Amino acid sequence: MKHFFILPLLFVSATAMADTPQRFLDQYSAEARQSQPGFAAEGARGKAFALRKWGVSQSLPSCTTCHTDRPGKAGRHAITGKTIAALSPAASPERFSNPAKVEKWFKRNCNEVLGRACTPAEKADFIKFVMEDQAS
Amino acid sequence: MKKLALALSIFASLPALADSERTAAPLTPQYKSECGSCHVAFPPGLLNKADWQKTMARLDKHFGTDASVDAKAHQSILSYLERNAGSRSAVQAAAEPRITATNWFRKEHREVPGSVWKDARVKTAANCVACHSGAEQGRYGESEIAVPGMQRRHEED
Numbered sequence: 001m002k003h004f005f006i007l008p009l010l011f012v013s014a015t016a017m018a019d020t021p022q023r024f025l026d027q028y029s030a031e032a033r034q035s036q037p038g039f040a041a042e043g044a045r046g047k048a049f050a051l052r053k054w055g056v057s058q059s060l061p062s063c064t065t066c067h068t069d070r071p072g073k074a075g076r077h078a079i080t081g082k083t084i085a086a087l088s089p090a091a092s093p094e095r096f097s098n099p100a101k102v103e104k105w106f107k108r109n110c111n112e113v114l115g116r117a118c119t120p121a122e123k124a125d126f127i128k129f130v131m132e133d134q135a136s
Numbered sequence: 137m138k139k140l141a142l143a144l145s146i147f148a149s150l151p152a153l154a155d156s157e158r159t160a161a162p163l164t165p166q167y168k169s170e171c172g173s174c175h176v177a178f179p180p181g182l183l184n185k186a187d188w189q190k191t192m193a194r195l196d197k198h199f200g201t202d203a204s205v206d207a208k209a210h211q212s213i214l215s216y217l218e219r220n221a222g223s224r225s226a227v228q229a230a231a232e233p234r235i236t237a238t239n240w241f242r243k244e245h246r247e248v249p250g251s252v253w254k255d256a257r258v259k260t261a262a263n264c265v266a267c268h269s270g271a272e273q274g275r276y277g278e279s280e281i282a283v284p285g286m287q288r289r290h291e292e293d
Contacts, residue, residue, distance in 0.1 A: 059200065079201070080175040081259030081266065111202055 021089045021096040025127045031120035039121055046129025049122055056115035063113060063126070071133040087130045096127065161220035163274045170205050170213060176264045176271045178235055180220035187233035188217040199232060236261040248283065257284040 025041060032039040050063040059079050060066065066084055067075040072091050075084040085092040096102055110118040118126075159179040168177045180188070192214045196204045205213065224240065235241055245261075252258055257266055264271040270280040 057201075077174050079199070079260070081263035082173075082175050083265075108202060 019097055019099065021127060021131050024096050024099075024102060025124055025131065028120045028124035028127065032124055036121060039124075041121075041124035041128040043125070043129040043132040046125035046127070049125055050129060054114050057112055060113055063109070065113075071130040088133050089131065095130075159274055159276050164216060166209065167213060167216055170209055172272075174201070174203070175262055177274070178264070179274055179276075180217045181222040182235045182238070182241070183217075183222060183233055184224050185218050185221040188221050189214070190231065190233055192217065194231070249286075252283055252286065255284050 029039060029041050032041075047069070050067070051069060053061040055061070065078045067087055071087040074086050074091075076082070077084055085095070087095055089095045089097075106118055106123060110116065159181060161180050163172070163177050163179075167180075171177050183191070191198075192210065195210070196202050198204075204210075224238075230237070241261075252267075253261055255266075259266070264276070267281055267283045268276045269282060270276065
């Protein structure tokens, strides 16, 4: 009997996952508040995070090395030279729409650039920064 | 329906006839998304099976970056590459096979002056799309080549 309850719940949690930039922001902020009560994402903090040179990777020292400090503009991969679509959802509507992709790239790029996973607070700040650049 | 498929396949094979063997395999959505984000999704025919196997075996140290994918994607990409790999004998003994180090690549690009490779718009020989405007779609035909800083090349061969 128990199985009948568990199965629908699995479906709910899969579809309830964030699929808009705002929902990713809300979700990571909520996660951050579990260890930092009162946490609220800040674009300025996100920008400082993006610009910071972490000293881990020589060719990929910061987020902005490839993505530039303007999320509304296209970036360029520092090693391969390939154009990278703008991070801003206003410029690239597919950005922050797919939970699997968002987690995949945070995982990969945080390991690469920071040498560790990013915290929910860092992700929330970063998304806030990226969303704020939409207007310009 | 068959006719349509046939017509489409004839169409698809029109560009780059000379290198059709190497660039003919369709780029699957998964291959494009997993192996075409940081660099262009290279045609599987440009390396042989053994070289793709070597490449896939060390994705966590992929030319200095961690490009690992989950186990399921790994298996399906590996089998896609094995199915569509080129037939040439092993090109390199290197642990990290490079398409740009193959004899074929060197021969095909022998007329490209050294200055072009150093051009900021090109940056690296792996940046196919800098000159091959159809590279993202797997097209490398003569008609779609524009080398930065050089006049369009007209060549009949």
